[in-house]
Amino acid sequence: MKRLLVDAEKCSGCRFCEMVCSFHHKKKFSPSLSRVTVIKEDKYGLDYPVFCHQCDPCPSIAACPTGALTRTELGIVTVDEEACTGCGACVEACVFDAVKLDESSKPLICDLCGGEPVCAERCPTKALIFAESEEAVSRPEEAFGELLRRWGIDA
Amino acid sequence: MPSLYGYAGKVLRIDLTEKKTRVAELDRRLATSFLGGRGFNSKRLYDELEPGIDPLGPENKLMFATGPLVGTMLPTACRFNVSAKSPLTGILGDSNAGGHFAPELKFAGYDQVILEGRSREPIYVFIDDGDVEFRDASHLSERDIYETDETIKADLDDRRVQTAVVGPAAENGVRYAGIYANLMRAAARTGMGAVMASKGVKALAVRGTGSIEVADPRKFERLVEEIEAEIYGHEQYWPRRRMGTTRILMMANAAGFLPTRHYTSGVFEHAKEVSGERLAEEYNVKTRGCFACTIPCSRFYVVKHGEFAGLFGEGPEYEALGSFTARVGNSDLNVALKANDMCNRLGLDALTTAECISWAMELYEKDLLGRSEADGLDLSWGSREAILTLIEKIARREGFGDILADGSKAAAEKLGRGMELTMQVKGLDIIMADPRGLKGFGLGYAVASRGGDHLRSEPFIELSDDPARGEELFGVPEATLRLAYKGKGKLVSYFEDWCAVIDALEPCKNIMENMEILPFDRAAEVIEAVTGLRMPASEVRCVGERIVNIERAFNVREGIRRRDDTLPRRFREETLPEGPSKGTIFEQEPMLDEYYAERGWDPKTGIPTRETLERLGLGYVASELMERGIRPI
Numbered sequence: 001m002k003r004l005l006v007d008a009e010k011c012s013g014c015r016f017c018e019m020v021c022s023f024h025h026k027k028k029f030s031p032s033l034s035r036v037t038v039i040k041e042d043k044y045g046l047d048y049p050v051f052c053h054q055c056d057p058c059p060s061i062a063a064c065p066t067g068a069l070t071r072t073e074l075g076i077v078t079v080d081e082e083a084c085t086g087c088g089a090c091v092e093a094c095v096f097d098a099v100k101l102d103e104s105s106k107p108l109i110c111d112l113c114g115g116e117p118v119c120a121e122r123c124p125t126k127a128l129i130f131a132e133s134e135e136a137v138s139r140p141e142e143a144f145g146e147l148l149r150r151w152g153i154d155a
Numbered sequence: 156m157p158s159l160y161g162y163a164g165k166v167l168r169i170d171l172t173e174k175k176t177r178v179a180e181l182d183r184r185l186a187t188s189f190l191g192g193r194g195f196n197s198k199r200l201y202d203e204l205e206p207g208i209d210p211l212g213p214e215n216k217l218m219f220a221t222g223p224l225v226g227t228m229l230p231t232a233c234r235f236n237v238s239a240k241s242p243l244t245g246i247l248g249d250s251n252a253g254g255h256f257a258p259e260l261k262f263a264g265y266d267q268v269i270l271e272g273r274s275r276e277p278i279y280v281f282i283d284d285g286d287v288e289f290r291d292a293s294h295l296s297e298r299d300i301y302e303t304d305e306t307i308k309a310d311l312d313d314r315r316v317q318t319a320v321v322g323p324a325a326e327n328g329v330r331y332a333g334i335y336a337n338l339m340r341a342a343a344r345t346g347m348g349a350v351m352a353s354k355g356v357k358a359l360a361v362r363g364t365g366s367i368e369v370a371d372p373r374k375f376e377r378l379v380e381e382i383e384a385e386i387y388g389h390e391q392y393w394p395r396r397r398m399g400t401t402r403i404l405m406m407a408n409a410a411g412f413l414p415t416r417h418y419t420s421g422v423f424e425h426a427k428e429v430s431g432e433r434l435a436e437e438y439n440v441k442t443r444g445c446f447a448c449t450i451p452c453s454r455f456y457v458v459k460h461g462e463f464a465g466l467f468g469e470g471p472e473y474e475a476l477g478s479f480t481a482r483v484g485n486s487d488l489n490v491a492l493k494a495n496d497m498c499n500r501l502g503l504d505a506l507t508t509a510e511c512i513s514w515a516m517e518l519y520e521k522d523l524l525g526r527s528e529a530d531g532l533d534l535s536w537g538s539r540e541a542i543l544t545l546i547e548k549i550a551r552r553e554g555f556g557d558i559l560a561d562g563s564k565a566a567a568e569k570l571g572r573g574m575e576l577t578m579q580v581k582g583l584d585i586i587m588a589d590p591r592g593l594k595g596f597g598l599g600y601a602v603a604s605r606g607g608d609h610l611r612s613e614p615f616i617e618l619s620d621d622p623a624r625g626e627e628l629f630g631v632p633e634a635t636l637r638l639a640y641k642g643k644g645k646l647v648s649y650f651e652d653w654c655a656v657i658d659a660l661e662p663c664k665n666i667m668e669n670m671e672i673l674p675f676d677r678a679a680e681v682i683e684a685v686t687g688l689r690m691p692a693s694e695v696r697c698v699g700e701r702i703v704n705i706e707r708a709f710n711v712r713e714g715i716r717r718r719d720d721t722l723p724r725r726f727r728e729e730t731l732p733e734g735p736s737k738g739t740i741f742e743q744e745p746m747l748d749e750y751y752a753e754r755g756w757d758p759k760t761g762i763p764t765r766e767t768l769e770r771l772g773l774g775y776v777a778s779e780l781m782e783r784g785i786r787p788i
Contacts, residue, residue, distance in 0.1 A: 012444035012451035015255070019228035019447055022366070023376075029227045030262060030366030031315075039314075040255075042338045043301060045441050045455030045469060122383075124449040125442065151440045151457050153467055 001075050002130055004110070004117055006049055008143035009150075011127035013040045013047030017119035024118045026102075033102055035110040036119055036128075039140045044148060044155055048140035049119075049128060052077055052098045052110040055137075060109070063093035069107070074115060081106050096139065159186055160370035161223035161685035163261045169280060169287065171354050172213060172272030176287045181266050187688055188772060191222030193249060193658035194702045195267050196238035197604075200247065201705050201776065206712040206783075210242035210346075211328065211353040213273035219260070219319070219359070220268075222661030223686050225446075226261035226367040227375070230382055231663035233257055233446035235336075237319075241345040242353075243330040243507070243562050244582035244606045246710045250333065250347050251610070251658060253445035254340035256361065259317035263363030274355030279307060281316075281360045292357040297323050299500040300335045307360050319359045322502020324550040325352035329560045331507040335499065339453075339469040340445070343504035345583060345605050370687035378681055382672060386450050391670055396442055399452035400473035400665065401431025406618070407477070410637070411734025412592025415481040416536050417517040418578055418725060421589045422734040425486035429476065433488060443469055450666060456492065463489045471495040471505070477587035478509030483516060484536030494542055501550035510577075510584035511559040511566060512545050518573045528570075530554040575724045580607030581715065590726050592736030593617055595634075595643045595650075598746045601720045602647065604706035612650040615669045638739060644749030652699030659702060701771045704763050707756070708776045711785060717761035720747060757787035 018034035026033045036051040054077055061069045061077065068083035069090060086105030099107050110117070112130075120130040138146075148155050158164070159181070168177040189198045196218040208214045217239040224232035235257035241248025260268065263284050270280075277292040290310070295303050300322045308314050317336065325332035325348035333343035334351055342348075369375045386392060394402045407413035408426035415423040427433065434456060444451025458466040471479075471492065479491035498505040518524035519534035526533065530548070532541045532555070548556025558566050564582045567574040578585050583606025590597025599612035616624055622632030625642055628649065634642025650668070656678055657664045667673035673681065676692040683689050690698075707715075721727075726741040751758045755767030764787045768777040780786075 009441060012442050012448070012453075014444035014446060014448045014451055016228060016230075016447050016449060023228060023372070026366075027372050028366040028368050030364070032262070032364040033366060042469075043305075045443055045467070047443070124444070125451065147441075151467070152459060152465075153457060154465070 001054075002132055003054065004051060004112065004120060005129050005131055005133055005135075006143070007127045007129070008046070008048050008147060010125045011038070011047040011049060012125050013038055014124060016122060016124055017049055017128060020118050020122045024113060032100070033108065035108045037100070041144065044144070044153065046144045046147060048143055050096060050098050050140060052094070053096060053137045054110075054112070055095075059093040059095060060090035060099055063089040065089060069109075076112050076114075077109050078111060079107050079109060096137075158183055159223075159686050159688065160368055161227070162186060162191070163226070163264050163266050163365070163367065165264050166267045166269070167265045167282070167287070168269045168271065170271050171274040171278075171356065174274070174289050186223070186686070187690070188698065188701060190656065190659035190682070190698050191266060192220050192234070192661045193236040193238065193251070193655065194698065195220040195659075196236050196249065197247065197702055197706045197709065199269070200238055200240070201709045204240055208240060210240040210245065210248070210350060213354070215240050215350055215353075217270040217347065217350050217354060218267060221257035221260055221266060222659055224681065225661045226258040227369060227685065228379055228447055229662060229681065229685070230379065230386060230447060230449040231445065231666045232661060233448065234661040234663065235260065235342075236658055236661070237334055237342045237347045239347060239350040241605070242349045243346040246581055246606065246713050246715060247604050247706050248345035248347055248350070249605050250342035250344045252334070252336050252340045252342035253663060254317075254337035255446045256317045256319050256336035256340070257661060258446045259361045259363045261363065261367055262365045263361050264365055268359070270351070270354055270356060273353065277355055277357055279358040279360060280356060281311065283362050284364055295357045297326060299323060300502050301338055301500055303358055304338055307358055311360060311362075313362060315362065317361050320502070321348040321352050321357060322500065322550070324502045325349050327550065327552045327560070328352070329503065329549060329552065330562055330565070331504040332502050333504050335502060339499050341499065341504070344506070344608060346504075348502050369685045371684045374680075375684040378677075378684055383449050385672055386666065386670070389670055389672075392450060395450055395452045395665070397435050398431035399454055399470075401434055401471070401476050403431070403473045404477055404481075405430050405432060407588060408481075409735070410592055410618075411731060411736035412589040413477065413481050414587050414589050416484045417482065417513040417576070418589055419517070420733060421592055421731045421736050423481035426481065428486055429480035429488045429491060431473070431476070438492075445663070448663070452665070458489055458492060461489050463493050466492060466496060468496050468499065474587050475505035475509075478506055479542065482509050482587065483513045483542055485539065485542060486537060487539060490539050490542060494546055497543065497546045501546065503546065503550055506586060507562060507584045508546060508549060510579070511549065511563050512542055514563045514566070514573065514577055515545070515555075515559065516541070517576055523572055524570070528555065578607075578723050578725070580722060581719055583607045585722075589731065589736070590722055590741045591731050591739045593637050594640055594741065594746065595637070595646045597722060597726065597741050598643050598647045598743070598750060599651070601722055601743060601747065602750060604703065604710060610664065611654055612647050613654065613664070613669065614646050614650040617646070638736070640742060640746055642749075643746045644751075644753040647750055648753045651703050652696050655699035655702040656695055659698060697771065701773065703754075704768060704771055704773060705776060707763055708768070708773070708780060711762050711780065712783065715761070717747065717751070717759065720761055760787055762787040
């Protein structure tokens with residue numbers, strides 16, 4: 001399965017992905033409505049987009065009390081907004097902090113735009129790419145630690 | 156839903172004396188006539204400030220404004236202007252910065268924030284969507300920009316809070332202290348940080364969770380795609396990503412207008428050692444960008460060797476890099492990086508700081524300033540100790556630093572010598588391009604509404620030396636030849652109007668104007684798609700003209716006349732001694748005549764005529780000036 005992958009050294013932290021995402025899904029511009037959130041540490045020049053990695057098994061699916069979260073045939077985590085009560089258990093359960101709730105308390109989870117994620121398509125530095133990979137997903141702090149070591153910065 | 160799309164729709168007024176706030180709907184007429192950003196601030200400063208007030212007194216107002224494009228995916232739309240009466244120049248003060256502060260302000264619901272009065276105790280203001288909190292800042296006193304940002308984020312337990320912060324220099328009343336967003340995005344010029352500190356405010360912290368909608372999503376998306384493609388295909392795309400504005404240093408040196416040793420030459424023999432190219436090859440480890448930027452041009456660098464090994468940060472940009480190398484005669488890139496880092500942390504405008512140091516160095520080299528007067532410092536060209544020590548002393552107002560802390564013009568007054576060697580216009584120290592080698596730029600410095608600065612017009616097209624462009628745009632081939640004089644009035648007024656529009660809409664001027672991505676006709680399309688306001692390209696330019704004119708009126712009311720639109724004597728009388736711009740001076744008067752004619756300002760006084768003001772819908776300004784006895788002729 002193709003996945004969204006991050007090259008942290010290429011991410012400029014511009015958050016164009018946040019704008020593209022919220023506009024694509026909601027026709028509004030808002031980081032709060034984006035399914036991708038860029039974590040930034042200006043002092044160290046670090047940036048990392050956080051989003052759902054479609055983990056399998058997915059702790060958020062397991063935590064959902066009403067079965068509103070399921071996985072499609074393509075393996076994409078989806079939300080049944082009718083069944084969702086807005087309890088936020090999925091937000092708590094996600095190990096990547098990749099889930100947040102929208103203005104009506106429904107979870108915002110990356111749906112890979114149905115198979116062609118616009119954030120990767122439009123990422124100005126190609127820090128986000130959509131490709132096959134078996135590599136383990138790294139957490140932002142791991143990626144940051146690796147970059148600081150590479151640059152010789154003692155943080 | 157706001158009455159206009161694109162805008163956040165609200166203006167926040169904060170009374171610091173009474174600790175009260177007031178929220179007003181954005182006035183639709185203000186939006187149509189001034190668009191946003193710098194336009195909003197300049198209009199309100201004219202309307203709300205009495206002439207003659209003390210810039211560091213409670214009656215001054217500090218205004219932050221952003222534009223209708225900010226908080227969308229319009230590439231590079233992320234900026235804000237911060238404006239007040241300037242404590243450095245005594246005229247209109249205004250500075251602009253990028254980063255992520257302005258979009259956060261929009262998401263919090265505001266197009267403009269106005270700080271009024273003065274808090275008796277040190278505070279920072281937390282704007283949390285609809286809530287405004289006045290928070291104690293006594294623990295932040297004398298904290299540098301980095302420490303302040305970090306402490307506020309920890310206090311609020313939110314790393315997504317965006318801050319605009321002042322440093323120790325501002326708290327000590329240095330008249331060219333700036334305001335910093337995202338640590339290194341500096342609204343540095345004209346001392347807006349000093350104004351903020353004078354109001355008892357250490358920082359604005361903003362968190363916004365709202366959203367921005369555009370009037371015509373489909374058309375907007377098409378325009379964004381067009382603009383993206385044009386940026387990616389532009390010849391400047393890779394040089395900018397690799398070097399940002401530092402790419403200019405070698406270009407300026409090659410053309411012989413790189414200000415060297417305080418403008419005694421336009422060629423620096425060590426240019427290559429301190430170039431953007433060298434930074435890119437040996438220091439830069441990562442590209443960083445402002446909000447929604449598709450051509451990220453900021454560079455994160457790490458110093459790997461030498462005394463400053465372990466120093467890291469973003470930048471520097473060309474102005475700071477050139478200022479702390481060629482301008483002060485320093486060939487050590489590491490010292491320049493350290494100097495820039497110190498200015499960022501202390502909250503000082505690198506340009507004015509470097510001019511003050513460079514000016515003192517010239518006096519010293521000419522035996523007009525003794526070592527004992529300068530705290531025993533050796534002020535020879537390039538003296539590492541002098542550069543780094545003076546930055547610290549200026550920020551703390553210690554010893555000779557106190558003399559320099561009010562700007563070069565005030566320093567010359569205090570010392571009673573060296574005034575004609577100060578490289579400033581109207582009290583604002585001029586930038587890193589020698590006007591003898593770039594006549595249009597020079598005219599821009601002479602007339603700019605915030606003093607000797609390029610960002611009011613920067614007619615980069617002059618660098619092309621391509622007469623076809625001058626013919627096409629102005630019907631004057633010489634207009635785009637850098638050493639020619641003819642047509643420069645047309646060139647500068649055109650680019651001033653364009654820059655004012657960009658500063659009102661608040662995308663990045665480097666991209667939208669220098670790279671010519673957002674000319675007036677496309678700006679009209681973008682404005683309509685974003686806000687729903689329909690205005691022809693000619694009216695968009697009129698907005699720019701209106702902004703320039705109301706700023707001129709503000710300055711005229713403070714006493715500015717044609718006699719003040721002048722460059723330092725050196726440029727007018729001494730030729731450049733070497734390089735491709737050798738032998739030229741700057742002949743300003745014929746260009747000024749042409750400029751005033753183009754502007755519709757009285758050629759004798761430089762005051763806008765009633766006819767001009769009325770044509771721009773500023774009849775009330777003409778009447779007000781008249782009531783004050785200020786007449787064009």
